[in-house]
Amino acid sequence: MIVREIYAKTILSKSKVLDYTINPYIGCEHGCTYCYARYMKRFTGHREEWGRFVDAKINAARLLQREIKKKRVGRIWISGACDPYQPLEKRCELTKACLKILSKNRWPITIQTKSPLVLRDLELLREFDDVEVGITITTADDNIRRIFEPNASAIIERIETVEKLHSAGLKTFAMIAPMLPKAKDLAAQLGGKVDHVLIDKMNYHYADWVYRHHNLEHAMANNFFARRKEELANSLDQNGIPYQFLF
Numbered sequence: 201m202i203v204r205e206i207y208a209k210t211i212l213s214k215s216k217v218l219d220y221t222i223n224p225y226i227g228c229e230h231g232c233t234y235c236y237a238r239y240m241k242r243f244t245g246h247r248e249e250w251g252r253f254v255d256a257k258i259n260a261a262r263l264l265q266r267e268i269k270k271k272r273v274g275r276i277w278i279s280g281a282c283d284p285y286q287p288l289e290k291r292c293e294l295t296k297a298c299l300k301i302l303s304k305n306r307w308p309i310t311i312q313t314k315s316p317l318v319l320r321d322l323e324l325l326r327e328f329d330d331v332e333v334g335i336t337i338t339t340a341d342d343n344i345r346r347i348f349e350p351n352a353s354a355i356i357e358r359i360e361t362v363e364k365l366h367s368a369g370l371k372t373f374a375m376i377a378p379m380l381p382k383a384k385d386l387a388a389q390l391g392g393k394v395d396h397v398l399i400d401k402m403n404y405h406y407a408d409w410v411y412r413h414h415n416l417e418h419a420m421a422n423n424f425f426a427r428r429k430e431e432l433a434n435s436l437d438q439n440g441i442p443y444q445f446l447f
Contacts, residue, residue, distance in 0.1 A: 201229060202253045203288060211263040211298075212271060218310060219274025222264065224294035225282045226255035230314060230352040234378050251351065254288050261297035268305055275308045275330075283352075285315035296321055303327045312336060312375060314352045316361045322368055332371040334398070335362040338378055340385035348380060363393040371395050377446070379428055387435035397436060400446040401425050 206226070215221040226244055228235065231251020246253050257263075278284050284295040299321060302309055308330035311318065318325075318333060325331050335358050339345055342355050353361075366372040374390050376383050377400035390397065429445060436443045 202248055204253075204255045205258045206255045207259045208257040208263060210267065211257065211260050212267040212276070213280075215277050215280060217280065218277040220271070221277040221280035222260075222284075222298055223279040223281045224257055224260045224284060224292075224298060225279075225286065225288065226257070227251075227253045228282045229254055229286045229288060230283055230349060232349045232352065234348055254282075254286070256288060256292050256294060258292070258294070260294045261301060264298050264301050268301070268307065273307055275310060276302065278309055278311045283313050283315060284311065285313040285317040287315075287317075289315075290317060290320075296324065299324055310334065314349065314358060316353055316357050319361060319364055322365070322370075325365075325370060326368065332373060332395075333362075333365050334373045334375045335359075335365075336375040336377065337362075337386055337390075338376060339380035339382050340389065341382040344380055344382060348378075359389050359393065362390070366393050366395075373398060376400075376432070379425070379432065381428075383428065384431040384435040387432070387439045387441060390441060391439040394441065397441055397443040398446060399429075399432060399443060401429075 211222055213221050227246070227250070229251065235250065278295065278298070289295050299309070303324060306329055309328060310332050312334040314336045325333065337355060337358050338348065340355060345352070345355055362372050362374060372394045374386070374394045374397045376386065376397060379399055379401050433443065
């Protein structure tokens with residue numbers, strides 16, 4: 201893993217998902233094969249494989265302290281193009297430093313991560329007036345998880361994490377994106393642990409694997425996702441979990 205410390209020019213960016221996004225890091229150690237953030241290499245100049253480099257924006261908190269004074273208060277997505285709790289965060293604590301500033305200034309936030317490390321900041325998160333934490337869980341099968349998310353935490357660890365967050369009184373959700381095989385089996389494990397579920401097929405890199413693995417013609421791919429969508433919806437309904445499909 202190649203880690204660099206860099207000085208960013210800005211940290212609070214406009215987002216197409218929420219009002220703003222904060223990415224304390226460029227790159228992600230999880231190295232998920234389907235990650236849409238791989239496109240960033242076209243602009244950052246990195247030649248390393250995705251998952252083999254991370255740039256830490258060591259001035260992130262200082263920039264944020266300055267920028268929030270100039271911006272209209274809005275909801276912040278942490279993070280849009282990296283996992284804010286990837287392993288490097290344990291040492292650098294850039295996400296934690298930003299959270300302290302946002303809590304003090306009473307900004308609403310939505311966190312999305314695959315990592316149990318978010319539990320480190322549980323007491324800090326409880327200080328927010330408006331916070332929700334989403335755990336990305338793409339399949340109930342850890343063997344499938346290893347194929348697509350080789351360096352991310354195990355499925356059971358993520359489920360335990362979202363359960364602890366929910367039990368602590370935080371608003372929680374599961375993000376099933378991409379919708380990998382055996383995703384429907386997650387519903388039975390998420391009952392009582394999340395307030396809702398968001399689902400997307402997000403098949404940028406995943407689709408090619410689906411076509412090959414299931415011997416599908418390209419034109420049949422939509423039928424594959426339609427079937428999986430129906431299966432997952434039925435399973436979530438049976439377990440009484442509110443959900444929203446993003447496709």
